[in-house]
């Protein structure tokens with residue numbers, strides 16, 4: 001009689017692990033052919049001493065070479081994935097075979113597996129660089145953590161100061177406070193937003209694991225409004241739009257930077273994570289809208305003052321107003337906004353999908 005053994009599985013980004021519950025397994029034949037793993041052996045399983053076999057059709061392509069190792073208690077099989085990646089299940093069919101279960105001794109979810117790789121790389125580099133522990137690389141890692149923590153703390157303090165100040169002033173002075181936001185907040189905002197340029201460098205040099213383009217869009221967009229629209233036009237300083245722009249920027253940052261601060265120590269506080277990945281939903285469109293309003297309000301001022309206009313190109317005989325560039329910028333703003341909205345949505349899905357899997 002041929003029976004099916006119990007099989008436990010787990011995965012990493014590059015391989016699949018199978019643990020077959022057979023003691024004293026003999027005459028083991030295991031191979032993968034056209035994406036199907038075939039296993040046959042004699043041994044002592046759930047139904048006593050017998051012939052056991054099973055087949056599994058994998059969810060995605062695997063490499064044909066399969067390695068196995070049998071111990072007195074089990075047979076361990078390792079299958080290499082054809083392409084690096086995370087599989088949502090093991091087999092092509094959605095319903096898992098009854099003899100198959102997760103191997104909780106080896107089970108990791110995607111982000112933990114990523115962490116495992118990073119730790120391995122850091123250990124390998126550690127040996128490579130110095131051959132000793134604690135090594136230069138470890139010191140570099142803690143230096144990086146210390147640097148990022150300090151950076152995030154400084155930004156958090158800056159944005160919290162602005163948020164609290166604007167809120168208190170709004171309560172005390174009411175509508176009047178909207179008109180002098182620039183005079184009271186701009187120094188700190190200039191400081192924080194200049195510092196934020198470092199975020200593009202962090203992403204570009206791999207100091208944090210994120211893509212450069214969304215960060216670049218964010219920093220360029222904000223600094224354009226801050227330095228060019230507000231900074232260079234005195235006429236804009238007393239406009240309420242400054243309040244809305246600064247206030248919306250500050251709200252998200254008082255959640256984002258503490259989230260990163262905890263992340264520096266691989267810690268999280270669930271309500272904060274939820275807020276970091278949710279509160280942008282109303283804030284981002286409102287922020288982009290208020291930035292667009294600021295740009296639109298500045299157009300007649302640039303036209304009137306001729307500030308930043310290109311002086312007198314011979315072919316036209318008159319200077320080209322900076323406002324033409326602002327119309328192009330408004331189109332870019334819409335495009336950049338859509339791209340970043342998509343990015344933020346993807347980050348949110350990635351974050352909560354991973355967390356949900358962890359909870360299961």
Ligand SMILES: CCCCCCCCCCCCC[C@@H](O)CC(=O)SCCNC(=O)CCNC(=O)[C@H](O)C(C)(C)COP(=O)(O)OP(=O)(O)OC[C@H]1O[C@@H](n2cnc3c(N)ncnc32)[C@H](O)[C@@H]1OP(=O)(O)O
Nearest residue numbers: 208210214215221252260263280283284287332333336337
């Ligand atoms: C190039 C030409 C440009 C032309 C310009 C055209 C104009 C475009 C206009 C666009 C409209 C902009 C409007 C906007 O300015 C309005 C506002 O901001 S309103 C206020 C609301 N805003 C928001 O909610 C957005 C806030 N900003 C962000 O979220 C980020 O800046 C953003 C880049 C958009 C997304 O961030 P990121 O991709 O980094 O996502 P994560 O937070 O998930 O981070 C990914 C992982 O990296 C780790 N990380 C990141 N930074 C740090 C750090 N400083 N310290 C430590 N760790 C960090 C983070 O923990 C994640 O790691 P893990 O996944 O392991 O947790």
